[in-house]
Amino acid sequence: MHDMARFVDRAVLHLQAGDGGHGCVSVHREKYKPLGGPDGGDGGNGGDVVLVVDRDVHTLLDFHFRPHAKAGNGRPGQGGNRDGANGADLELSVPEGTVVLDQDGRMVADLVGPGTRWIAARGGRGGLGNAALASRSRKAPGFALLGEPGEAAELTLELKSMADVGLIGFPSAGKSSLVSVLSAARPRIADYPFTTLEPVLGVVSVGDQVFTVADVPGLIPGASQGRGLGLEFLRHVERCSVLVHVVDCATYEPDRDPASDIAAIEHELAQYLPSLPGDLAERPRLVVLNKIDVPEARDLAEMVRPDLEAAGHRVFEVSTATHEGLDALRYAMAEAVAADRASRPAPRAERIVLRPAAVDDSGFQVTVDPEDPDGFLVTGSRPERWVRQTDWNNDEAVGYLADRLARLGVEARLIQLGVAPGAPIRIGDVTFDWEPTLPSGVDLVRTGRGTDQRLDRIDRIGAPERKALHRIRRGLEPEDDER
Known part of the structure; x- marks a missing residue:
């Protein structure tokens, strides 16, 4: 194994x-x-x-x-x-x-x-x-x-692999071997289906041009519907500038030949096209007829080459074992990559976008609480942050929060909406009874640390009392709760 x-x-x-x-x-x-x-x-x-x-x-x-x-x-x-x-x-x-x-x-x-x-x-x-x-x-x-x-x-x-050239083809077509002889990459290579379970990236240098070649996971029919490693394969070819079909001319499977292999892969690419942001169909293709060091494979390559060229493909016969035909393939890849790079628009300098707040932006919103029709919900980054920062066991901290909300305009907005004292107000994960009697922005009389005498003057209505008042407004008796 x-x-x-x-x-x-x-x-x-x-x-x-x-x-x-x-x-x-x-x-x-x-x-x-x-x-x-x-x-x-x-x-x-x-x-x-x-x-x-x-x-x-x-x-x-x-x-x-x-x-x-x-x-x-x-x-x-x-x-x-x-x-x-x-x-x-x-x-x-x-x-x-x-x-x-x-x-x-x-x-x-x-x-x-x-x-x-x-x-x-x-x-x-x-x-x-x-x-x-x-x-x-x-x-x-x-x-x-x-x-x-x-x-x-x-x-x-x-x-999604970042490579200039993507080698596509059926499993065990020789893609990993081709990357190894084109570049210095040394992937694990064996003769069994799904040889490559991770993309192999290689750097190829031709003259003064340098580009990357990627062998991506193998493909089987039905890959666009998620069979096998198909979706992984298709994600990786999205960003390649040039696609190279690598065809195994030495396969012993009777129902496969170079033309049918290429047609099957192109069908999967066409099925995947609707989900791609770019136009994969317009990217240049090259066809590599591999393993011509095997006599039967060389004969098959010579037989199918005229038909593939008639279909508009640039065809190269290569052998990764003897390195035959690799130089011509390297120059063809470099030419296609250079043409694609020249056709791309010049990169635009990144701009810093400033989005000042609108002059009428108060920084918060007050709406009816969807979880409590009698309550109100205050939303906004600052009120929600202030509530998270408040120690609710400290009356002085609660008074400081009331001052901040009043200065922001929350209290004035609640009064404008006609919110009754004692109504539940929710900010973030905290719900409290609103009392509009907290004066803000005035000198505070010194009291013990951790206390706020303004809170002591307020008769807070607890949850049971608020529930009873709510039932009375609806015409129900408070003792109905126990029935």
């Missing part, structure tokens, strides 16, 4: 960016310095998960065995104005030509070019310490902001 290399050109990743560190609540304490002030440091940012194109990586096999990846968490802040360390970024090396799809199958990144970086999951921001939260009204805040959780992402990676 042969030890075949395994090729995985599609992998699903479960990524988790690092969480941000919490801010620190601390007051400077030193002898003879009674008013040292707050000195709590900020939490560190969580690490990002980054995909990086690495020229030494050729498959997605590692991700198949290790699909879960997590970046480092940020460290919490400390007293003495010491900020927490940032979490370490996690860099995942991917082959050139990797396409990233989201959970809905939409392409979100096309990674081309060594060193290309793309942030797949962003780390959470670190929370501010109480030193950064001090203000004229809050001389010594008794709270700090919590670190944000890092983003979680489930992405699908697909590999």
